[in-house]
Amino acid sequence: xxxxxxxxxxxxxxxxxxxxxxxxxxxxxxxxxxxxxxxxxxxxxxxxxxxxxxxxxxxxxxxxxxxxxxxxxxxxxxxxxxxxxxxxxxxxxxxxxxxxxxxxxxxxxxxxxxxxxxxxxxxxxxxxxxxxxxxxxxxxxxxxxxxxxxxxxxxxxxxxxxxxxxxxxxxxxxxxxxxxxxxxxxxxxxxxxxxxxxxxxxxxxxxxxxxxxxxxxxx
Amino acid sequence: xxxxxxxxxxxxxxxxxxxxxxxxxxxxxxxxxxxxxxxxxxxxxxxxxxxxxxxxxxxxxxxxxxxxxxxxxxxxxxxxxxxxxxxxxxxxxxxxxxxxxxxxxxxxxxxxxxxxxxxxxxxxxxxxxxxxxxxxxxxxxxxx
Numbered sequence: 001x002x003x004x005x006x007x008x009x010x011x012x013x014x015x016x017x018x019x020x021x022x023x024x025x026x027x028x029x030x031x032x033x034x035x036x037x038x039x040x041x042x043x044x045x046x047x048x049x050x051x052x053x054x055x056x057x058x059x060x061x062x063x064x065x066x067x068x069x070x071x072x073x074x075x076x077x078x079x080x081x082x083x084x085x086x087x088x089x090x091x092x093x094x095x096x097x098x099x100x101x102x103x104x105x106x107x108x109x110x111x112x113x114x115x116x117x118x119x120x121x122x123x124x125x126x127x128x129x130x131x132x133x134x135x136x137x138x139x140x141x142x143x144x145x146x147x148x149x150x151x152x153x154x155x156x157x158x159x160x161x162x163x164x165x166x167x168x169x170x171x172x173x174x175x176x177x178x179x180x181x182x183x184x185x186x187x188x189x190x191x192x193x194x195x196x197x198x199x200x201x202x203x204x205x206x207x208x209x210x211x212x213x214x215x216x217x218x219x
Numbered sequence: 220x221x222x223x224x225x226x227x228x229x230x231x232x233x234x235x236x237x238x239x240x241x242x243x244x245x246x247x248x249x250x251x252x253x254x255x256x257x258x259x260x261x262x263x264x265x266x267x268x269x270x271x272x273x274x275x276x277x278x279x280x281x282x283x284x285x286x287x288x289x290x291x292x293x294x295x296x297x298x299x300x301x302x303x304x305x306x307x308x309x310x311x312x313x314x315x316x317x318x319x320x321x322x323x324x325x326x327x328x329x330x331x332x333x334x335x336x337x338x339x340x341x342x343x344x345x346x347x348x349x350x351x352x353x354x355x356x357x358x359x360x361x362x363x
Binding site: 040044047074077078080081082083085086087089090093124125181182 | 267273274275276277278279280301302305306308309
């Protein structure tokens with residue numbers, strides 16, 4: 001409901017959970033990227049997530065959400081290495097420019113944060129829906145959040161809708177041909193394989209639904 | 220402050236070589252420097268760190284490389300494949316506006332482009348002209 005606020009410490013916990021989830025799935029991401037790419041997505045993401053954990057496990061980089069997200073972005077830009085570095089980096093860099101209440105965001109602001117990130121990602125990577133990229137998980141998730149928000153749903157419902165849409169989007173990448181990135185060199189041979197970028201992007205929404213709906217703690 | 224740009228009486232643009240591989244960046248540098256001698260400032264942003272062999276590009280390293288050869292007359296960036304371009308774009312966004320205006324991302328192929336750019340930069344040609352020569356390498360036939 002309106003008035004539900006998500007604190008900066010919840011956002012921090014979300015990204016720590018995301019980092020863990022990606023690291024647990026390194027092998028899976030590598031396997032997916034071996035099939036249609038250069039087999040580096042798992043290793044690159046693990047390296048970036050390790051850097052992110054170090055950064056976030058130190059004291060809070062900032063008590064302002066904008067500055068916090070910028071710091072997350074810079075860590076990923078320098079820490080990942082493959083295409084995922086500038087892409088996830090741009091996602092958070094742009095998300096950092098969306099309006100907040102300083103140490104917290106309401107549900108509308110959270111949704112807008114994801115929208116800003118998605119728009120930045122599309123400008124950077126120049127990918128559209130159905131190009132078999134991260135966009136195929138993130139765009140439907142953001143659209144689902146916006147629709148649920150417009151229907152005055154609670155944070156739990158909005159984030160569950162995002163997770164479900166991101167999951168469907170990720171699975172949909174199995175059926176389509178890659179138009180961007182290393183996988184596009186394979187043309188129609190890329191059909192039948194799930195996109196590794198869409199998979200790591202799905203984890204953003206899976207972990208958001210798990211973590212951001214828990215009651216604000218007193219940190 | 221911009222001493223790197225002056226070669227005798229002549230001001231020349233700077234070049235930045237961006238590659239996923241530090242070894243590839245070093246090799247391209249050697250080929251380009253053979254054409255330009257010490258007449259052109261060329262800096263490298265290859266791989267993820269100086270003393271590792273991890274492949275990748277890093278906007279921070281590209282930013283540092285731009286600053287090393289920064290010139291009022293401009294800096295031309297030559298990139299290898301894929302995300303090298305995205306990392307270079309982020310590096311430009313991290314520069315102050317006044318400096319960003321004088322930086323250019325080249326569409327040239329890395330090896331040919333760097334050799335041609337180094338040669339034309341060493342002649343004191345302006346940024347746009349050097350880039351036009353480098354990009355012309357895209358349509359040059361290797362096989363005659």
